[in-house]
Amino acid sequence: MKEFLLNIDRRIIFIFVALGVIIPALTSFNLPINPTPNVQSIYDTIEEVGAKNGTILISFDYGPGSFPEVQPMALAVLRHCFKRNVKVVGMCLWPQAVGLAQQALDTASKELDAEYGSDYVFLGFKTGFHSLVINMGHDFHGTFPQDSPGNNTTELPVTQNIKGLADFDYVLCLAAGNTPDGIWIPYGQERYKFKFGLGCTAVMAPDQFPYLQSGQMNGMMGGLAGAAEYETLVQASGTATEGMRPQSVVHLIIIAFIILGNVMYFLYGRQKGGAQ
Amino acid sequence: MSRDQIFFIVFLFIFATINIYLFGSGSLSADWSGLGTFIAAGITLSLYSFLYKDNPLFKFAENLYVGVAAAYTITQVWYNVLWVDVVDPLSELGSDESLGNLWLIVPTLLGFFMLTQLSSAKFSWLSRIAFAFVVGLGAGLAIPRTIAANLLAQIQPTMGPITADLAGFNLFIILVGVVTVLVYFFYSVEHTGPVGVASKIGIWFLMISFGASFGYTIMARLSLLIGRVGFLLEDWLVLPLPLF
Structure with a gap:
């Protein structure tokens, strides 16, 4: 038994994790979700933008690999924007995000009767990363002369008065890579001084906290928990809120394994020069 | 027959049985949507089969993903960038109003120069011009902006x-x-x-x-x-x- 506990087969841990995900997914129990100040800040900013019928830019910078974490954020934010009459301009720095962004915009706009052109516009993907953001900063229509379906951006009600990035009341980046700290902050926010928020995968979140402290970002949603907090704020329970049950159970399982591993190591492992 | 081969056959049998039942009962619709769900479920399970050990199903799904992602990216770049920003404006160069687009020839040529790296040594030196442009532009843009955003802006609140x-x-x-x-x-x-x-x-x-x-x-x-x-x-x- 001692040997078994000192060298648990990783596949046994996988089985525990799988059960920890499947069983809570099949059952119904609710855990409290309390929005953190960083998520609340994004919500409050969108409320402010809504109060003055403003426009926000959402950059969809993620792919199918981070769909379960970031797509619920996109849906929750879009629902919030359309409810509060915030005009939305969507764009992608990642080519893989185009289909996902389109899906989120279609879903939210159908639910809340948002009209293309007057309530939201989708610009699609454009390459260039930093040069694209710099160009958008001083010549929005020159950078995106047409939207994704081929309409002139100078003629669409949502985009016709946008001359540069500073004309957006808020810029929100939904990211799974280095676009916030590698592109949007250095080449966009620092240069054109617009209000900037972030929704990102949990892996990225720890590296983004310094930008909150420096004020370069005013809010952040990190991972599935961040998405669930936003869903709570907009009172629209979705896949993120549902995912919090298995997430919490598996976290407890992993903590239990970490404690077990350390206890076994300190009791027996060190005597043998470490677990094998 | 090894234990792994038995696992493999049993897995395929169970997966096939479940899908026959789902399609037969109408739970999965017999259209593109149902087919998509069936394929996505198969690929998901194939990828997670790596948790047991490396196997042909995992390899197939992994390579399929790489291929599909590459093809999807190419189509997005072609229709959203190359077609709209290069092919379309250059094809209209004959008209008087489009003379302003003449400058597009320069970045287009630089783009072609990059591709010469794949050719013989006779032409591959041309790619150095394009790379020099990219490196120069990248460094010129990145150095001041990175210092401003990631160093100076971080030092200020710390102090x-x-x-x-x-x-x-x-x-x-x-x-x-x-x-x-x-x-x-x-x-x-x-x-x-x-x-x-x-x-x-x-x-x-x-x-x-x-x-x-x-x-x-x-x-x-x-x-x-x-x-x-x-x-x-x-x-x-x-x-x-x-x-x-």
């Missing part, structure tokens, strides 16, 4: 006044963390005495930061698993969740 409240306490911890981690990475002085103590505190800050990153990483990976399990239970097996 703020430490007040006698919670915010001040947070700032004090950040200040201690920054200084001690910098001391840890300062190798020109031997880490003994006060420098050694500061260096050890720096190690603790680093360890806590690694722990936080690892915790967030676990959360991220679990979120992906939860998303896939949700897809398998709700979209593929069409279970009305929650069951209990």
Whole structure:
């Protein structure tokens, strides 16, 4: 038994994790979700933008690999924007995000009767990363002369008065890579001084906290928990809120394994020069 | 027959049986949508089969993903960038109004120069011109902006006044963390005495930061698993969740 506990087969841990995900997914129990100040800040900013019928830019910078974490954020934010009459301009720095962004915009706009052109516009993907953001900063229509379906951006009600990035009341980046700290902050926010928020995968979140402290970002949603907090704020329970049950159970399982591993190591492992 | 081969055959049999039942009962519609769900479920299970061990199903799904992602990216770049920004404007060069687009020939040529790297040595030197342009532009843009956004803008709040409240306490911890981690990475002085103590505190800050990153990483990976399990239970097996 001692040997078994000192060298648990990783596949046994996988089985525990799988059960920890499947069983809570099949059952119904609710855990409290309390929005953190960083998520609340994004919500409050969108409320402010809504109060003055403003426009926000959402950059969809993620792919199918981070769909379960970031797509619920996109849906929750879009629902919030359309409810509060915030005009939305969507764009992608990642080519893989185009289909996902389109899906989120279609879903939210159908639910809340948002009209293309007057309530939201989708610009699609454009390459260039930093040069694209710099160009958008001083010549929005020159950078995106047409939207994704081929309409002139100078003629669409949502985009016709946008001359540069500073004309957006808020810029929100939904990211799974280095676009916030590698592109949007250095080449966009620092240069054109617009209000900037972030929704990102949990892996990225720890590296983004310094930008909150420096004020370069005013809010952040990190991972599935961040998405669930936003869903709570907009009172629209979705896949993120549902995912919090298995997430919490598996976290407890992993903590239990970490404690077990350390206890076994300190009791027996060190005597043998470490677990094998 | 080895144990792994038996597992492989049993897995395929169970997967086929479930799908025959789902299509037969009408739970999965016999159209492109149902076919898409069936393929997505198969690929998901194939990829997770790696948790048992490496196998042909995993390899197939992995390579399929790489191929599909590459093809999707190429189509997006072609229709959203090359067609709209290069082919379309250049094809209209004959008209008087489009003379302003003449400058597009320069970046287009540079783009073609990049491709010469794939050719023989006779032409591949042309790619150096394009790369020189990209490196020069990249460095010129990146250096000032990175210093401004990632260094100066970060130093400023770290050096703020430490007040006698919670915010001040947070700032004090950040200040201690920054200084001690910098001391840890300062190798020109031997880490003994006060420098050694500061260096050890720096190690603790680093360890806590690694722990936080690892915790967030676990959360991220679990979120992906939860998303896939949700897809398998709700979209593929069409279970009305929650069951209990």
